[in-house]
Amino acid sequence: MKAVDRALAEAARSLAPGSDTARLDSELLMAEALGIDRDRLLLSPPDRPVPDRFWTMVERRKGGEPVAYITGRRAFWDIELHVGPGVLIPRPDSETLISAALAHFERRPPPGRILDLGTGPGTLLLAALDLWREATGLGVDASRRALSYAAANARRLGLDERTEWRLGDWAVGIEDCFDLILCNPPYVATEAALGSGVAEHEPAEALFAGPQGLDDYRRIAPQIARLLCPGGLAAIEIGADQERSAASIFRAQGLEPEVARDFGDRPRALLIEVNHK
Numbered sequence: 001m002k003a004v005d006r007a008l009a010e011a012a013r014s015l016a017p018g019s020d021t022a023r024l025d026s027e028l029l030m031a032e033a034l035g036i037d038r039d040r041l042l043l044s045p046p047d048r049p050v051p052d053r054f055w056t057m058v059e060r061r062k063g064g065e066p067v068a069y070i071t072g073r074r075a076f077w078d079i080e081l082h083v084g085p086g087v088l089i090p091r092p093d094s095e096t097l098i099s100a101a102l103a104h105f106e107r108r109p110p111p112g113r114i115l116d117l118g119t120g121p122g123t124l125l126l127a128a129l130d131l132w133r134e135a136t137g138l139g140v141d142a143s144r145r146a147l148s149y150a151a152a153n154a155r156r157l158g159l160d161e162r163t164e165w166r167l168g169d170w171a172v173g174i175e176d177c178f179d180l181i182l183c184n185p186p187y188v189a190t191e192a193a194l195g196s197g198v199a200e201h202e203p204a205e206a207l208f209a210g211p212q213g214l215d216d217y218r219r220i221a222p223q224i225a226r227l228l229c230p231g232g233l234a235a236i237e238i239g240a241d242q243e244r245s246a247a248s249i250f251r252a253q254g255l256e257p258e259v260a261r262d263f264g265d266r267p268r269a270l271l272i273e274v275n276h277k
């Protein structure tokens with residue numbers, strides 16, 4: 001057995017008590033330590049010594065630190081984003097918004113202007129700009145740290161000429177209309193229990209939204225109708241148990257949200273179109 005395979009098995013065993021994804025975690029950390037991607041690690045594990053760095057990273061993971069903060073990166077849709085403490089780690093659930101947008105614009109001309117409210121490290125906007133190569137976009141966040149990650153990610157992905165970043169409070173002060181609005185606001189109830197390491201390591205302002213997790217929907221809902229261009233789509237992420245409660249907030253604004261389900265078949269986004277008369 002190669003040293004790398006032995007180390008992977010040993011690390012996965014030692015991570016298992018604290019992580020549901022111990023084998024995956026150790027593969028991602030090993031790939032990072034060896035400077036190769038995970039596919040390459042799995043298809044042809046290199047026959048070389050295991051760098052000490054690997055064991056340092058395993059120790060950090062045992063302490064509960066998210067893998068993406070240890071490696072400094074996370075894949076999302078077709079792009080890779082750099083992330084670190086102070087910025088939300090992109091989740092696969094949020095890819096529901098991108099797939100809903102793709103389905104919407106299959107039947108229409110591609111979006112020209114895209115708005116990402118609460119952009120974090122640029123997750124949704126950069127994935128969308130990578131798909132629609134003629135589009136330009138605006139990413140808004142209340143966190144300076146998040147915006148500095150977003151701007152650096154845009155530069156690294158060669159998308160910076162089509163992006164603008166704004167420190168702001170949702171869409172306050174934004175007058176333009178957009179063909180696509182993407183928004184993954186904080187939606188966790190203040191008292192909710194989260195997966196291990198999440199509340200300890202990820203920024204509270206990216207996660208929590210009042211006692212029912214609905215406070216930010218109440219702020220965002222009144223802004224959607226004026227921000228959407230004719231034929232446009234707003235895709236707003238929700239918690240799996242917020243289908244009714246979040247939808248009713250948007251309905252109270254005269255909007256008619258539909259629900260998109262994630263890859264696990266749970267409600268994950270409200271999709272809103274506006275028919276301007």
Ligand SMILES: C[S@@+](CC[C@H](N)C(=O)[O-])C[C@H]1O[C@@H](n2cnc3c(N)ncnc32)[C@H](O)[C@@H]1O
Nearest residue numbers: 090118119120123141142143169170184186206
């Ligand atoms: C759940 S995270 C989403 C990050 C990223 N869009 C993603 O999907 O990975 C929510 C983001 O909203 C930002 N945020 C919180 N309150 C805000 C506000 N009032 N205005 C703008 N952004 C806000 C947070 O800083 C955080 O980056």
